[in-house]
Amino acid sequence: MVTFIILFNIEKRLINTVAEQLVDIEGISEVYSVSGNFDLVAIARVRSNDELANLVTEELLPIEGITKTQTMLAFKAYSRHDLDAMFAI
Template structure:
């Protein structure tokens, strides 16, 4: 599984709308509105690097009001939380 953190700048009046569009994407597992240099942070989890390229270079380009992204590729998780267990029913 490939995990990427996507830092996103958007038009101010479209923050909520774009966050909802991102959250509706199958490849995006979390979206956070944040303070600081970026407006939104999206977490993408995909099976392969090619799938991540598809998300970043194709799907994100279709979102009106998205101005800039910076994609960080995660190498290793150091979390004490088991996300799979947290979200399983």
């Protein structure tokens, strides 16, 4: 499984609409509205880089309102939440 973080700039009037469309795409597990330089952040989990390429070119490209994206590959996950779940009885 390969995890990517995709940062989005969205036309302000379409942020909610785009978020709802993103969460329905297979491979995107979470979408967050955020403060700062970007409007939305999506977590994508796919089996291969080819699947990510397809997600970006076939699924994201047609969505109206996306003005810019930045995609980052996650190398390793660190999560206290996951550790707590493993040791919970």
